[in-house]
Amino acid sequence: MTLLRDHDLARAFDHAARTYDSLTALNPGYRTDLLRSARRLQLPRAGAGLRILDLGCGTGTSTRALLRAAPHARITAVDASAGMLRRALAKPWPGHVRFRHLTAEEAVLRQEQEEPYDAVFAAYLFRNVTDPDGLLAAVRALLRPGGRLAVHEYSLSGSAAHRALWTAVCQGVIVPAGTLSGDRALYRHLWRSVLDFDTAPAFTARLTDAGFTGVRVAPVAGWQTGIVHTFLARNAAEGAKGTDSAEGTAVGGAA
Incomplete structure (x- = not known):
């Protein structure tokens, strides 16, 4: 199947926004x-x-996670889907959280007139962009020296067992549930985009090639172990090496 991209993907998320939180709530451990x-x-x-910066904030679930992790930070959350943002804006937020209707690439261009970010969080974003290397380079430009990046992404370990489990869950639960909500194309895209995206070792290498330092990868718990990972990296200060002590394995490792 052909993966959804750019405006087609944003429109699919617009349509799915009304049921998105309900469907993700069926996934144990999602939040x-x-x-x-x-x-x-x-x-x-x-x-x-x-x-x-919460890059690709969707309905605000990732933004809520950031707010819990750093309740005093100023958070800017952006997403390309107007429908997802409407769902996010309907929820209660403190004044230091703001939302913008922008693609990831547009968020980078707008940032040129503002101060750098101290951290960027991107959940379920990079496998959905046309040019992940270009976006990683742009994200580095958004970060101050020493700034931190966390990518939360479906990125398989490389194990055939994890690929088979992902396909079984999608065909048995995710795609049928999405079909009932009228969003079959989006959830088939989810299934295939994960299979086609970088493995965890490949994405750690991509981060290193993009110039990030201290690159680490850490697994999530539960049934998604080996399927979803957190990738951590820094935009190193000039002359400094990455010494992040965050939980995870060294560059090139995989859970």
Whole structure:
């Protein structure tokens, strides 16, 4: 099947927005795993004085995870889907959280007139973009020296067993549930996009090639172990090496 891209993908998310939170709630650990990834950024002082970008915020579940992990940070959340953002904006938020209707690429262009971010969080984003290398380079430009990146993504370990489990769950649960909600194309895209995306070792290498330092990968718990990972990295200060002590394995490792 042909994967959905750009405007077609945004329109599919627009349509799915009304049932998206209900369907993701069926996934055990979905919100807990996002919170774990947000906390792995290890932001100091509960985020006081820091600016964080939630890139591809969807209905705001990842934004809520960031807010819990760094309750005093200024958070900017962006997404290409107007429908998903409407769902996010319908929820209660403190004044230091703001939402913008932008693609990831547009968010990068808008940032040129603002101060750098201290951290970027991207959940379920990179396998959906046309040019992940170009976006990673742009994300580096968004971050201050020493700024932190956490990518929470479906990125298989490379094990045939994990590929088979992912396909079984999609064909037995995810795609049928999406079909009932009228969003079969989107959830078939989810299935195939994960199979076609980088393995965890490949994405750690992609981060290193993009110039990030201290690159680490850490698994999530439960049935998604080996299927979803947190990738952690830094935009190193000039002359500094990455020394992040965040939970995970060294560059090239996989859960």
